[in-house]
Amino acid sequence: MAGLFLISFDCEGNWGIADRRDRIESRFITRHGLSQAYLALLKLLDVYDMPATFAFVMAFVLRDSERAEWQTRLTDVTCDGRNWMENFRRAESRCDLDGWFCPEALDMVMADRRHEIGCHGLRHVPFTGEGVTEDVIRIELACASEIASSRGIDLRTFVFPRNEVGRPDLLAEYGYRGFRNAHPRLGRLGRIGNLLRECDVWERAQPEETSVSGLVSIPGGCFINWQKGARRLVPRSLCRARWKSIIADAADNDRVAGVFLHPHNLIDGPETLLFLEDVLALVAEYREKRGLRVVTQAEYCAERAIAHCTPAFN
Numbered sequence: 001m002a003g004l005f006l007i008s009f010d011c012e013g014n015w016g017i018a019d020r021r022d023r024i025e026s027r028f029i030t031r032h033g034l035s036q037a038y039l040a041l042l043k044l045l046d047v048y049d050m051p052a053t054f055a056f057v058m059a060f061v062l063r064d065s066e067r068a069e070w071q072t073r074l075t076d077v078t079c080d081g082r083n084w085m086e087n088f089r090r091a092e093s094r095c096d097l098d099g100w101f102c103p104e105a106l107d108m109v110m111a112d113r114r115h116e117i118g119c120h121g122l123r124h125v126p127f128t129g130e131g132v133t134e135d136v137i138r139i140e141l142a143c144a145s146e147i148a149s150s151r152g153i154d155l156r157t158f159v160f161p162r163n164e165v166g167r168p169d170l171l172a173e174y175g176y177r178g179f180r181n182a183h184p185r186l187g188r189l190g191r192i193g194n195l196l197r198e199c200d201v202w203e204r205a206q207p208e209e210t211s212v213s214g215l216v217s218i219p220g221g222c223f224i225n226w227q228k229g230a231r232r233l234v235p236r237s238l239c240r241a242r243w244k245s246i247i248a249d250a251a252d253n254d255r256v257a258g259v260f261l262h263p264h265n266l267i268d269g270p271e272t273l274l275f276l277e278d279v280l281a282l283v284a285e286y287r288e289k290r291g292l293r294v295v296t297q298a299e300y301c302a303e304r305a306i307a308h309c310t311p312a313f314n
């Protein structure tokens with residue numbers, strides 16, 4: 001298998017920060033801002049002719065006309081000793097749900113037929129959260145599938161909320177072929193460690209991973225250098241050098257590399273788009289020169305399944 005590159009987006013709006021009252025109340029995520037972010041990302045992918053996986057929190061894509069029915073089904077959930085829905089309830093009581101729903105984001109991605117729609121949960125409830133039971137996880141998965149089916153979407157791959165892999169054994173029951181695993185270096189040394197890692201110009205791509213509970217474990221890839229806070233201190237040239245090392249290793253040694261971010265990262269860090277463009281330009285260069293292939297998570301899983309079923313001839 002030649003070197004592969006995967007691009008994925010964790011699409012979530014306020015659901016991704018549902019337990020962070022200060023961030024929610026800063027009101028930086030708006031429906032308008034989200035629409036602009038998705039538009040910019042789709043345009044960039046079009047310029048480089050690359051497919052991506054957009055993993056959606058399925059409640060996020062509920063249409064205004066569907067919300068009345070679904071809001072009664074979005075019941076409280078205990079996670080790490082708190083109600084995961086606490087800030088949503090507060091927004092509901094104020095009749096101000098800006099940032100929680102953006103169905104047009106899904107419409108835009110679906111209209112551009114090259115991309116995969118993946119799943120990032122129903123409400124972004126972390127599967128590893130204390131008090132999050134199997135019943136809760138099953139409700140998340142069943143409701144996510146129900147919403148996807150109503151849009152004619154067959155969900156094939158899963159991105160765990162907060163990148164915390166939990167109960168992958170349940171995913172196969174709901175038709176998933178694979179999940180994006182967490183990068184082994186992600187979060188190992190905390191925030192400082194993650195920041196230092198973004199300066200590692202010798203960072204390499206990843207090897208294939210062994211399957212888990214019959215599912216393809218998709219190498220997690222790296223978070224883009226989101227242009228906010230301390231990350232802004234990392235020079236663009238250093239980021240470019242790091243990504244060149246990762247991408248060259250994938251292309252030259254038949255390994256797997258990937259980049260991920262949240263579309264809303266473009267709202268509070270607009271320059272992030274420039275950093276993503278640097279990465280895609282390098283990927284395009286190695287696609288041209290070294291045969292690097294850009295695939296969606298679902299395509300990656302399909303190729304891995306074939307590779308496993310094909311007997312080796314020598």
Ligand SMILES: [Zn+2]
Binds near residue numbers: 012016163
């Ligand atoms: Zn997320």
